[in-house]
Amino acid sequence: MAPPNAETLAQEVEKIDLKQLAREKGRYVVFPETNYEEIAEFEHKDPGHRADPKKASLYDNAERIFDLTPQIGTEVHGLQLNKLTEQQKDDLALLVAERGVVFFRKQDINVYEGIELGKHYGPLHIHNTFGHPPELPEIHVVYFDTKTPKQFFKNLSAGDGWHSDVSYEKQPPGLTLLKIDLLPGEAGGDTMWLSGYSAYDRLSPAMKKFVEGLEAVHTGQMQVDEANKAGHAVRRQHWETTHPVVRVHPVTGWKSLYIQPGFTKRIVGLTKRESDAVLRFLFNHIETGHDFQVRFKWEEDSVAVWDNRVTAHNAIFDYLDVGRRHGFRVTPQAEKPYYDVNGKSKHESNLAKAGQKQ
Template identity: 40%
Template sequence: MSLDYRPLCPALGAEVRGLDLAAGVSDALFNEIRELWNRSNGVLVIRDQQISEEQQIAFSRKFGELHTLQGHTVTKYLHPEHPEIYRVSNKVMNGKPQGRKGAGTYWHSDQSYEKTPAMASVLYALEIPPYGGDTIYTSMYKAYDALTDTMKAFLEGLEAEHDFAVAQSGGFRNESVTTEQLQKAPPMTHPVVRTHSETGRKCLFVNPGFTSHIVGVSKDESAAILNFLFQHCTKPEFHYRHVWQPNDLVIWDNRCTMHYAVMDYDGLGDRLMHRCTAIGEVPLKPHAAQAA
């Protein structure tokens, strides 16, 4: 079949229409979905889905191996029956949180602190408040492309350290992070500019949520470089802001995007979302010939 879709904004994002994932996804159809995902710079919105946990897991697994109990640093928000699903929610039932409240309220790329950071995140909206709770995505392709050639050449020679401990003063400041959890996620070094393994395009790969410093330069130099990059990457012209609708399924590519969950809906209603995450590859450095 030929997918019916429309672009969502100039920077990134496409919306697929008339697709029913519950009816099954053949290899041929999935290849079309993945190709459109890549063409849309890493954000794909599939509306009006009625899928079970098992169906979400099966679809997500087509992108690759999924994070489960062993792959998560914070495990208490995993689905009790399906460890492939991480629950994001402000909902409380019988005094027990149904997921992590306020998850992702900072610019980040999922699990960039791991040796093989997340590739595809597949988030399904079961319940949403009447308004608010948008998610903002930014294109790290566009951010890289907008740099001068001089800056590109400079950055392509750099590496940055990504550390879950950075989140203790940021996105996880209200969470109790144990020494054991930190030991499970030692710092990892990745290229500041990576080559996307499927599209071959270059993009920036740093984020305020988990990137601690640039390797091989002074603390002040590192701060100057990262502060510039964080401000540059989050310019509005690189954004797509997703206004959630019930039963939306949104797939984003952590290799070439960052995202920010807007926490402005507290007291307005329940928000319950299920996320599956496909593990990616070790980030690729820019090809030597291109870097030269």
């Protein structure tokens, strides 16, 4: 069953235009004093299982589909996300699972349509501490401008920003979509993604053997501390979970490195010094893995659809002295992360396919 707090329906008596609201009011989110029950466990049925392996519903109807890098990132032209058929939605799940992140430009989809599309991929997550638009608790708002306090960013390097959304939940997000509809100018506000598949593949055989089967603690304590400091509600009491360091995607069957500096804090079963050393190496590995990263230059009304299970992403805050950037995110939850000894790396899978064709 889906978690009871994931089926909150927006009251559409008077629909909100978030883009216009951001233009008029700037930061418009509210922080209601709302408490939720803990998110109940549920069985996730990934729509990617229903997909056509050739994804013909997308490729036969788009104007153009092309890869941005060999390892991660695909761009689709000529399709509107608010007009996808059921088959196209399923095929998109498979494309995103395989490519990590898929980009669409010039999209008409509004926040209500985004909510409905998101429900196709799983129960919608409601954030434990962040603000949201009035009457839309399922929506995570992205808004920063020249008035944003800079102190938080001064204490971090750009590499510290890598994260997979709310990975501290028992069943973290899978397919996720973000629409950016306001940009600071002609330059600034890009976002980077990295492939967890390729991050795993780039490890040596000995390191792969070492990290497989390890588990790491993911925590949202920093977000809770920020909420307490600001006097905002903490809506649930669970914000720490243990997940495998290498997980397997349920549709592709590929192994992915599942750690990032945003929420991964320690390796279970290792001493603090050992854990710190391993995480320091793995964080450096993903931060410097430019051969399995993609950097997307947004245009207004672009949408990124990515799989939080097999990617991490990093927003580039190079515009806080330039202008504002606004968008909204819809975050469906997926299965509890798991490791499967029968899983294969993406590289192994590609070699096997190539061998079958010869």
